[in-house]
Amino acid sequence: MAPAVALKDPYLESRIYGARTVFVLVLALGLMIVLMARYFSLQITEYETYRTESDRNRVQLQSLPPKRGLIYDRNGVLLAENRPSFVLSLVLERVPDLEQTLEALGEIVEISDSDREKFETRSRRRRPYEAVPLHFRLSEQERALLAVNRYRLPGVVVDAQLIRHYPQGELFSHALGYVGRINEEEQRQLDEVNYRGTNHIGKIGIEKYYEDLLHGNVGYQNVETNALGRVLRVLERTDPVPGSDLTLSLDVRVQEAAYAALEGRRGAVVAMDPRNGELLALVSAPGFDSNLFVNGISARDYSALRDSPNLPLFNRAVQGQYPPGSTVKPIFGLAGLEYGLITPETTIRDPGWYRLPGEERRFRDWTLRIRGTGHGSEVDLHQAIEESCDVYFYDLAHRMGIDRLHEFTEPFGLGSATGLDTTNERGGILPSSDWKRRARGEVWFPGETLNVGIGQGYMLATPVQLAVATSVLASRGLQFTPHLLRAVNGEPSAWAPATIVEAEETNWQVIHEAMHAVFHGARGSARAVGRGSAFTMAGKSGTAQVVGIAQDAEYDEEALEERYRDHGLFVAFAPYEAPAIAVAVVVENGGGGSTVAAPIAREVIERYLMGQELADRG
Amino acid sequence: MAEYVRQMPSASSDLARRPAISERFHIDFPLLFLLIALTVYGLVVLYSASGQRLGAVIRQAEYFVIAYTVMLAAAQVSVQRYRRWAPAIYLGGLALLVGVLVFGVGAKGAQRWLSIGGFRFQPSELMKLAMPLMMSWYLAARILPPRFINILASLVLVGVPAALIVRQPDLGTALLVSASGLIVLFMAGISWRVIFGAGVLAVLSAWPAWVYLLHDYQRQRILTLLSPERDKLGTGWNITQSKTAIGSGGWSGKGWLNGTQSQLDFLPESHTDFIIAVLAEEFGLRGVILLLAIYVLIFVRGFWIGMHAQDSFSRLVAAALTLTFFVYVFVNMGMVSGLLPVVGVPLPLVSAGGTSIVTLMAGFGILMAISTERRLVVQ
Numbered sequence: 001m002a003p004a005v006a007l008k009d010p011y012l013e014s015r016i017y018g019a020r021t022v023f024v025l026v027l028a029l030g031l032m033i034v035l036m037a038r039y040f041s042l043q044i045t046e047y048e049t050y051r052t053e054s055d056r057n058r059v060q061l062q063s064l065p066p067k068r069g070l071i072y073d074r075n076g077v078l079l080a081e082n083r084p085s086f087v088l089s090l091v092l093e094r095v096p097d098l099e100q101t102l103e104a105l106g107e108i109v110e111i112s113d114s115d116r117e118k119f120e121t122r123s124r125r126r127r128p129y130e131a132v133p134l135h136f137r138l139s140e141q142e143r144a145l146l147a148v149n150r151y152r153l154p155g156v157v158v159d160a161q162l163i164r165h166y167p168q169g170e171l172f173s174h175a176l177g178y179v180g181r182i183n184e185e186e187q188r189q190l191d192e193v194n195y196r197g198t199n200h201i202g203k204i205g206i207e208k209y210y211e212d213l214l215h216g217n218v219g220y221q222n223v224e225t226n227a228l229g230r231v232l233r234v235l236e237r238t239d240p241v242p243g244s245d246l247t248l249s250l251d252v253r254v255q256e257a258a259y260a261a262l263e264g265r266r267g268a269v270v271a272m273d274p275r276n277g278e279l280l281a282l283v284s285a286p287g288f289d290s291n292l293f294v295n296g297i298s299a300r301d302y303s304a305l306r307d308s309p310n311l312p313l314f315n316r317a318v319q320g321q322y323p324p325g326s327t328v329k330p331i332f333g334l335a336g337l338e339y340g341l342i343t344p345e346t347t348i349r350d351p352g353w354y355r356l357p358g359e360e361r362r363f364r365d366w367t368l369r370i371r372g373t374g375h376g377s378e379v380d381l382h383q384a385i386e387e388s389c390d391v392y393f394y395d396l397a398h399r400m401g402i403d404r405l406h407e408f409t410e411p412f413g414l415g416s417a418t419g420l421d422t423t424n425e426r427g428g429i430l431p432s433s434d435w436k437r438r439a440r441g442e443v444w445f446p447g448e449t450l451n452v453g454i455g456q457g458y459m460l461a462t463p464v465q466l467a468v469a470t471s472v473l474a475s476r477g478l479q480f481t482p483h484l485l486r487a488v489n490g491e492p493s494a495w496a497p498a499t500i501v502e503a504e505e506t507n508w509q510v511i512h513e514a515m516h517a518v519f520h521g522a523r524g525s526a527r528a529v530g531r532g533s534a535f536t537m538a539g540k541s542g543t544a545q546v547v548g549i550a551q552d553a554e555y556d557e558e559a560l561e562e563r564y565r566d567h568g569l570f571v572a573f574a575p576y577e578a579p580a581i582a583v584a585v586v587v588e589n590g591g592g593g594s595t596v597a598a599p600i601a602r603e604v605i606e607r608y609l610m611g612q613e614l615a616d617r618g
Numbered sequence: 619m620a621e622y623v624r625q626m627p628s629a630s631s632d633l634a635r636r637p638a639i640s641e642r643f644h645i646d647f648p649l650l651f652l653l654i655a656l657t658v659y660g661l662v663v664l665y666s667a668s669g670q671r672l673g674a675v676i677r678q679a680e681y682f683v684i685a686y687t688v689m690l691a692a693a694q695v696s697v698q699r700y701r702r703w704a705p706a707i708y709l710g711g712l713a714l715l716v717g718v719l720v721f722g723v724g725a726k727g728a729q730r731w732l733s734i735g736g737f738r739f740q741p742s743e744l745m746k747l748a749m750p751l752m753m754s755w756y757l758a759a760r761i762l763p764p765r766f767i768n769i770l771a772s773l774v775l776v777g778v779p780a781a782l783i784v785r786q787p788d789l790g791t792a793l794l795v796s797a798s799g800l801i802v803l804f805m806a807g808i809s810w811r812v813i814f815g816a817g818v819l820a821v822l823s824a825w826p827a828w829v830y831l832l833h834d835y836q837r838q839r840i841l842t843l844l845s846p847e848r849d850k851l852g853t854g855w856n857i858t859q860s861k862t863a864i865g866s867g868g869w870s871g872k873g874w875l876n877g878t879q880s881q882l883d884f885l886p887e888s889h890t891d892f893i894i895a896v897l898a899e900e901f902g903l904r905g906v907i908l909l910l911a912i913y914v915l916i917f918v919r920g921f922w923i924g925m926h927a928q929d930s931f932s933r934l935v936a937a938a939l940t941l942t943f944f945v946y947v948f949v950n951m952g953m954v955s956g957l958l959p960v961v962g963v964p965l966p967l968v969s970a971g972g973t974s975i976v977t978l979m980a981g982f983g984i985l986m987a988i989s990t991e992r993r994l995v996v997q
Contacts, residue, residue, distance in 0.1 A: 013762045013930050016807035017937075021921055024805075024941065031948050032914065036907075038955050042865040043903040050865025054879055061855065191838045193849045 062223055063197030066216030067162060069243030071176060071206065073252040074278075074486055079172050080207070082162035086138040088146065089131035092123060094155035104153060108145045109135055131157045133199070136295050164200060164294050168252070170287035171259050174315040175250055175484070177205015177423065178290040194218050203293065205315075206248070206484060208423050213488060216243035247487040249278030257607035258283040261600040267587040268316035268463040271604050274471035274573060274582045277480025277495060279420070280608055281583075282464075284316040318425040321460040322586055325542030325593065326388045327571045328409070328455040330473055330511045333381050335408035336396045337507040344381055344510050350374035354394040356446060363450050365390040366543070385514035386521045388541060390454050397453025402444055405452065406432035411479060411501045413468035414461050419481045428465050431458040455542060466571055466584035473515070474538075474573035474582045476508040477501040515540055516576050518594075526570070526598040533602060535609050538579075539572030541594035565589040570597035574605045581608050644693040646923070646989040649982060652916045653689075653967070657682055659909065660968035666875050667889040667896040667970075674889065674970060681972040685979035692983025697991050700984060701755055701931050707744075708752035708775075714741035715782040742783045742791045743977040747984070749779065749795050750938030753802035758931035763807030772803050790962040793949070798942040805937040806930075843959045856886045857956050864898040864955055871902030889970045891962055894954050909968075913947050923989040932988045939981045946978075 042050065071080035088109060095101050105111060115135050123132045138146070138158065146158055164179045166172065179200040182190070186201055195201075196218055202208035219240030223233070258269035262285035271281040286308075292301050305313050314320070336342040352374035353362040365374050366388070375389040384392035397405060409415070415430025429435070431452055433444035451457030461469075464482060472479045478498035485493050515538035517523075519530030525541045544567040568590035573582040583601045590596035640647055661675055661682075668674035718732055718741055732739050752775060760768045776799035783792040804813075828837065846854045863879035872878070877899035880888045888896050898906050920940030927933045946966040952958035964974050 008761055010930075013807070014933075016763060017805060017930075017933050018925065020805050020807065021925060021937070024937075025921065028917065028941075028944055032910065034957070035948065035951050035955075036910065038952075038957050039864065039898065039903060039906050042861060042955060043868055043898065043906070046865050047868045050862050051868065053862045054866035189833075189835050191835055193838065193842060196849075 060223060062221050064219035064221055064237075064240045065197035065199075066218060066240035067242040068164065068179070068200070069214040069216065070245045071214075072245065072247045073250050073255075074248065074280075075251065075253075076247075077252045079166065079168055079248070079250075079252075080176055081165050081167065083165045084160045085136065085163040086143055086158055087133050087161050088135040088138055088142075089133045089157045089159065090119075090123075091131050091155045091157060096154060101153060101156065104149070105134070105156065108149060109138065109142050111135055131159070137163075161199070166290045169289050169291065171252075171255055172250075173287040173290045174284040174317060175205065175248075175255070175282040175422075176290065177207040177209075178203055178293045179207050180293050181296055200294065204424065205422050206246070209421050210246060210485065213246065214243040217241040244488045245490075246485060247490070248484045249273070249280065249486040250282060250484060251280050251608060251611065253611050254281040254604055254608045255283060257281075258600065258604050259285060259287070261603045262587070265587050265590060266310055266316070267585065267590065267597075267600075268320055269583065269585050269600060269604060270317050270463045270467035271581055271583045271608065272467045272471050272482055274474040274478065274480075274579050277471070277482050277498070278486060279467075279482055279484050280581060281604060282317050282422075282484065284314070284320070286310050286312045288312045315424065316586065316588075317463045318420060318422060319462070320586065320588075321426055321428050321462055322567055322569065323457075323459055323544035324414075324455040324461040324466060325544040325567075325569050326390075326455055327466060327540050327542035327569050327584075327593070328414075328459075328461075328469070329385055329388065329393055330515055330540050331409055331412055331469060332393055332396060332400075332405065332453060333385055333514070334473075334503055334507055334511050335400060335405060336381070337510065338408065338503050339400060339404060341399050342381060342396060347378040347380045348392055348395055349377045350379050350389055350391040352391070354391045354450070356398065356450070359447070361447065363390070363394050363447075381510065382514045382517065383523070385511070385540065386517040386524050388525050393453045394450045397449050398446065400449075400453075402449045402452060403432050403434070405449070406430055406435075411499070412472045413479060414465050418462075418464055418468050420464055421483050421485055425464065426462055428461040429458055430461075456545060463584045463586050466569070466586075467582055470571040470573055470584055471582040472501050473508075473511065474579035476505070476512075477503060512538060512576070515573075519572075526594040529594070529598040529602050534606060535574045536576035537572055537574040537602065537605060538576050539570060539598065539601060541592070541598060542569035542571070543567070543591070543593045544569060546589065562589055565591055568593040568596040570594065570601045572598070572601040572605060574609060580612065581605055641990050644986055644990040645690070646693075646919075646986045649916065649919050649923075649986060649989070652912055652919065653979075653982060656909075656912050656916070656967050659912065662874070663893060663897045663900075663968060664889060664970060666877065666900055667880060667893050670875060678970055678972075678975075681975050684972070685976045688976055689979040689983035689986070692980050693986035693990065695984075695987055697932050697935075697988055700751060700935070700987070701758075704748075704751040704755035708748045711741060711744045711748040712779055712782070714739075714744065715779055717741070719782065719785055740973050742779075742786070742788060742795065743973045745779050745783070745795045746791075746798060746942065746977050747981055749776070749799045750802055750935055750942070751984075753799045754931050754934035754938065757802060757806045758929065758934060762930065763809060764803070766812070769803065769808060769812060772799070776800060776803075788962070790949075793961060794942060794945060794963065797945045798938050801941045802934045802938045805934055843961075846956070846960060856892070857960065859885050860892050860895040860954050861956050863895040867899040867902045867905075869903050871898075871900050871905055874900050876900060891950065891964055891969060892954050893969050894951055894965050897968075913944075917944050920985060923985055927988050928991065932991070936985055936988050939985050943978070943981070 068082055070078065070082070073079055088105070090101070092098070102111065102116075111134065119132060119134045143158060146153075146156070150156070166176065166178070180203045181199055182195070182201045190201070194215070194217060198215065198218070202211040202214065207214065217240060220238045221234050222236040254271055258271065258281045262269065262283065265285060267285055269281055269283040270279065272279050288305055337344070350365060352368040352372070353364045355362050367374055374391055375383065375387055379389050379392050381392070383389065406415075409430055415428060417425045417427045419425075431448075436442055436444050436458070448457055452459050468479070468482055475498075477500050479501055480498045481496055483495055487493055516536065518526050518539050518541065519533070519537045521527060524530060526539060530537060546564055546566060566589070568587040570585045570593045571583065573579040581604075583604050585597040585600045585604075587596045587600070639645075661678060664678055665672070665675045714732060721732065732741055753772060756772060756775060757764055757768065764772070776796055780792045780796045783795060832840070842849045846857045849855075859879060863877065863885050866872070866879065867877070877896055879885045879899055880896040885892055885895055894906075894909075897909065901908075917940060920936060920943065924933050924936035924940065927936055943966060946963060949958060949961065949963045950965045950969075953960045953963065964971055966978050967975060
């Protein structure tokens with residue numbers, strides 16, 4: 001029978017303790033035997049091996065960094081390569097007097113304060129007998145002088161490293177991104193085993209997104225060195241596995257055409273193959289020379305780039321969020337047809353303005369300030385797209401309501417990041433009443449729907465998003481995740497199949513015909529650009545008002561005015577009969593989209609399709 | 619009260635016996651001799667390991683002077699007083715650990731020190747003593763073997779300081795502190811079923827933690843810790859060099875000051891965590907056996923003291939201090955020879971470094987206090 005209150009039992013406690021002590025003693029004895037066995041095996045059984053090993057104490061293990069993968073365009077043109085560059089390093093264990101050596105080196109090579117500083121940081125993280133880099137990019141002359149003076153500079157090493165080089169420079173700066181020296185933050189995050197001996201890492205763009213593919217795997221070699229640290233022979237070697245070569249879908253010719261067409265302007269061009277989601281061009285202007293970043297950009301170069309009012313470091317193609325303006329009217333028109341709110345025959349009267357029932361405020365058509373009147377008394381959907389009639393879409397948006405508009409437009413890739421394989425992509429805004437409640441904590445006003453109806457108001461989209469939306473229109477409903485990577489080491493890479501945006505075939509046809517008329521119709525807003533083109537094209541212009549730019553005293557008056565000018569936009573696809581390319585163009589402060597952006601779209605389309613034709617002919 | 623109890627035996631029937639010197643001065647002579655032997659041996663090795671710098675040896679010797687003083691002082695305090703003060707010491711240690719995370723001073727990316735008026739202090743070291751005292755205080759007052767609820771409370775007592783030390787981050791010390799607490803729990807008679815249950819639970823929960831909680835790079839770090847061979851130029855390089863040093867020593871060693879691995883700087887951390895490699899290289903397997911023999915004798919003496927202690931509290935404290943010492947030796951010698959992952963654990967009383975020596979010797983002081991306590995009950 002158990003006692004009602006448990007009592008301490010010193011006898012039991014002492015007995016348990018005794019038993020546990022015996023157990024622990026046996027266990028400890030066992031572990032001691034394991035230790036003894038270990039030391040016995042090292043010191044007696046494998047004595048000979050280790051004895052030899054220790055005799056070869058001039059043998060050292062070196063890491064062999066892998067060669068970074070190359071990057072090509074779709075035609076095999078080299079976009080990123082590795083070039084040899086000579087580095088001056090010190091093996092501190094073999095330097096008799098560091099100060100003296102640095103002084104002697106200073107007479108041969110110009111060693112800056114920042115070189116010294118970085119050298120000290122690096123030498124704190126080194127292993128014994130590891131060469132610590134002091135100065136990069138030695139000239140021919142410096143190398144020769146170092147070779148002559150080698151005898152009086154023990155511990156000084158010159159070796160060749162492969163350094164990233166971008167032969168296309170500015171042209172692909174935003175598309176590729178760049179590599180740079182590994183910083184402390186990255187050092188903490190990366191796999192330190194695989195990055196032994198690697199000094200550079202992808203910082204942005206493709207170089208960062210595909211870092212794992214491009215880097216490869218580290219190798220090792222055992223080398224015998226003399227007292228000065230020179231390698232006498234290689235004893236054993238595990239080769240590094242080089243990084244994978246990437247083939248991008250970008251086409252250097254299309255990229256060139258787009259960049260040249262944007263010359264002297266700020267803007268972006270994105271071209272995409274609507275049949276598979278491959279990007280053909282990804283341009284943001286102005287660009288910059290990516291090679292500047294590879295070995296640490298100088299403070300002067302960097303501040304020049306950072307402080308330029310043209311924002312060359314800003315990747316407008318994926319980060320720039322613009323009101324899409326009238327470029328989204330074809331999508332809204334299709335929505336109207338699908339929801340049964342309009343038919344191709346539905347017409348409205350356009351006096352040049354629109355007024356919500358029971359409200360005073362007039363929403364004006366863009367024609368009002370030019371012609372003082374509207375588009376006529378019987379405007380149908382075809383004409384509304386061809387001539388870009390605002391009143392038609394004010395009315396349609398009002399009747400559709402913001403939430404239906406949002407619901408129909410979202411599958412076109414607007415309102416969230418498209419998932420393009422690069423860094424820093426922004427998502428734009430596709431407003432809804434829900435969105436406004438969440439983001440602003442306010443209810444939606446009907447008047448705001450009208451602004452969204454012509455791609456203004458809260459609505460924002462990136463050029464990549466516009467290219468995707470245009471591809472969906474062009475392919476009659478195929479929505480691909482856009483991508484830049486086409487093949488890895490020649491193996492085509494697999495991408496997710498398209499999601500389908502459902503709509504009636506006849507409705508797609510109505511929209512296509514209207515967009516065709518924009519270029520080739522009698523009253524098309526871009527008919528001047530469509531005239532004489534070798535290809536039939538379809539498109540839509542857009543002009544976005546620049547709002548919310550703060551007064552900035554630094555700009556002179558002329559520049560200020562320039563920055564208040566409208567953004568010009570244009571989206572297009574071609575050939576009309578069987579679309580093979582979809583393009584989105586944004587020209588910041590360029591004025592009307594049909595005059596400034598449409599010619600750029602035509603340039604890009606023609607360059608690509610002509611190249612295709614030549615290729616087809618062989 | 620404690621003083622009163624201490625006086626008691628002289629008034630009892632045991633009066634006739636004069637207290638022995640060891641009892642009067644609270645010195646356990648077998649333990650003292652072993653410690654002195656270890657100290658001398660350690661200093662000899664250190665002279666070679668530090669690159670024959672006499673300064674390093676003198677510095678270490680100074681630490682030993684302090685450490686022996688602390689030990690003798692700690693031996694004079696009665697066991698009952700340790701028992702009464704255990705919770706306060708523990709709570710104080712906890713507060714200091716929190717202090718380290720908030721105001722601590724860093725070195726090599728870790729934050730382990732508190733700086734008070736220019737005097738640097740490592741609170742996690744204090745925890746190595748506070749933990750066994752606290753756990754013994756808690757469990758000795760409970761019915762043993764401990765009930766489930768008491769086991770849970772004990773785990774909290776172990777877990778909180780261990781978590782704080784891991785945050786510093788100092789994995790080695792956290793491991794030792796946890797071990798010193800868990801040993802008490804084990805010696806108190808926690809049932810085997812609970813031990814196995816906890817083991818199974820740990821294995822089962824490790825997998826989801828690995829898959830869902832850890833970043834990719836953290837997983838890589840753990841893999842590198844577990845198999846240093848993976849990182850051929852970092853930890854792996856250290857291990858290769860220390861194995862070469864040990865192996866090339868053979869049976870009789872290369873002779874004092876003649877170890878090529880250590881004298882030519884191939885061996886990393888040769889005077890601190892990896893000092894056993896220097897000893898093995900220069901004195902050979904013979905030297906290693908001598909060292910191990912001293913350790914084993916200290917260890918056996920510690921257990922003898924534990925077995926002959928009078929109450930649960932003393933027994934548990936003695937077992938915890940002795941076993942923690944053993945864990946030190948095993949982990950250090952295991953990691954340097956490539957048996958165990960490399961966590962920063964010094965070789966006790968041989969590796970250079972003041973704080974750990976003082977803490978260890980204070981622990982032996984407590985052990986001596988237990989050993990020389992006047993017997994109230996003749997067993």
